[in-house]
Amino acid sequence: MLVYAADPGAGEKHHQARAWLQHLSGAPSGRLSYQVLQEYYVTVTRKLPQPMDPDEARADVRRLMDWDPVVIDGGVLDGAWDVQDRFGFSFWDALIVAAARSARCRHLLTEDLQDGQDLDGLLVVDPFAHEPPAVGGP
Numbered sequence: 001m002l003v004y005a006a007d008p009g010a011g012e013k014h015h016q017a018r019a020w021l022q023h024l025s026g027a028p029s030g031r032l033s034y035q036v037l038q039e040y041y042v043t044v045t046r047k048l049p050q051p052m053d054p055d056e057a058r059a060d061v062r063r064l065m066d067w068d069p070v071v072i073d074g075g076v077l078d079g080a081w082d083v084q085d086r087f088g089f090s091f092w093d094a095l096i097v098a099a100a101r102s103a104r105c106r107h108l109l110t111e112d113l114q115d116g117q118d119l120d121g122l123l124v125v126d127p128f129a130h131e132p133p134a135v136g137g138p
Helices: 002-006 010-027 033-048 054-067 074-087 089-104
Strands: 107-109 124-125
Touching: 002 054, 002 074, 002 089, 033 054, 033 089, 074 089, 089 107
Parallel strands: 107 124
Antiparallel strands: none
């Protein structure tokens, strides 16, 4: 979602992602992981049709640090392996799920997993299938 928010060429997804970010920045509920920040930086500076200037991307990452990113430590790593084994997710998706669980989130915004899937109390929400106010809390 972060990449779409940074890419004006993403059309409607750009507008929807920006609406979600605006909604989350106004509440103390938005969280992310350092893994997500790393993926964001690489994608926006190298993989977009019009890559972002590295200094601009770094400024974005610094702003997103206000969301208290989850550190990938031994507990999150163990949790990721559990998620990977139980749900068959890729390791990278499992790390994101484990980080959200570690942060005690109730919702995980991603289009990469099945919308509405309940991962033992962590509900997957496709941010492009729902409006921001439809989901409450972290």
